[in-house]
Amino acid sequence: MKFLQSLEHVVTPANGMAVTAGVFLTPIFQYLYGTGRLDILFVLFFMIALDWVTGISAAKKDKSYTAEYGLSRIPRSLFLLALPAVANMLDRVIGTPGFLFYGVTFGLLYHTWNSLTANAHRAGWPMPxxxxxxxxxEIKAKTERAKRKES
Incomplete structure (x- = not known):
């Protein structure tokens, strides 16, 4: 009886909705990105989020931030998250298990790392x-682009 009473805190409408969403979204996610790739995709997502944070901080510091520029980052970020899915589907079509997926994903990680690091430098954050x-x-290119927006 005590076991059933403890379940009343587990079986809630919110938990039910989360489970239902997971049941429908997990197969879609696995179809798009493949199985066993959650870690690297989380790293990519986290780095894109850090790129946003550092980019906003840098743009506010050098007064080059505009709402239009910020909004244009949303489609760009969605595009960056879609490229590994396209690469995974191409891997399935041509029979190369993970070759294109990992190549594209690591290329995006490298590009995003360059961008967020340059943004952090522009924001004045300490780095080696x-x-x-x-x-x-990348620092030079971003600094020149920010100066062009000022004028």
Whole structure:
């Protein structure tokens, strides 16, 4: 009897909705991205979120932020999250298990890492000189683009 009483806190409408959403979304997610790839996709999602945070901070610091620019980042982010799905589907079509998926995903991780690191530098956040040197071209490009928006 005590066991059944403890279930009243587990079996709630909110938990039921979460389970239902998971039942429908998990197969779609696995179809689009493949199985066993949640970790790398979480890293990509997290890095895109960090790119947003650092980009907003940098743009506010150099006064180049506009609502239009911020809104244009939404389709770009959705595009970045869709590319690994397209690569996974191409892998299935041509029979290369994960070759294109991991190539595209790691390319996006590298690109996003460059962007968020350059944004952090522009925002004035501390970072090792060796990291600054690695992304110096991206820092220069972002700084020049911000200066063009000011004028």
């Amino acid at each position: 000189k060796s990291v600054e040197k690695l992304v110096s071209a």
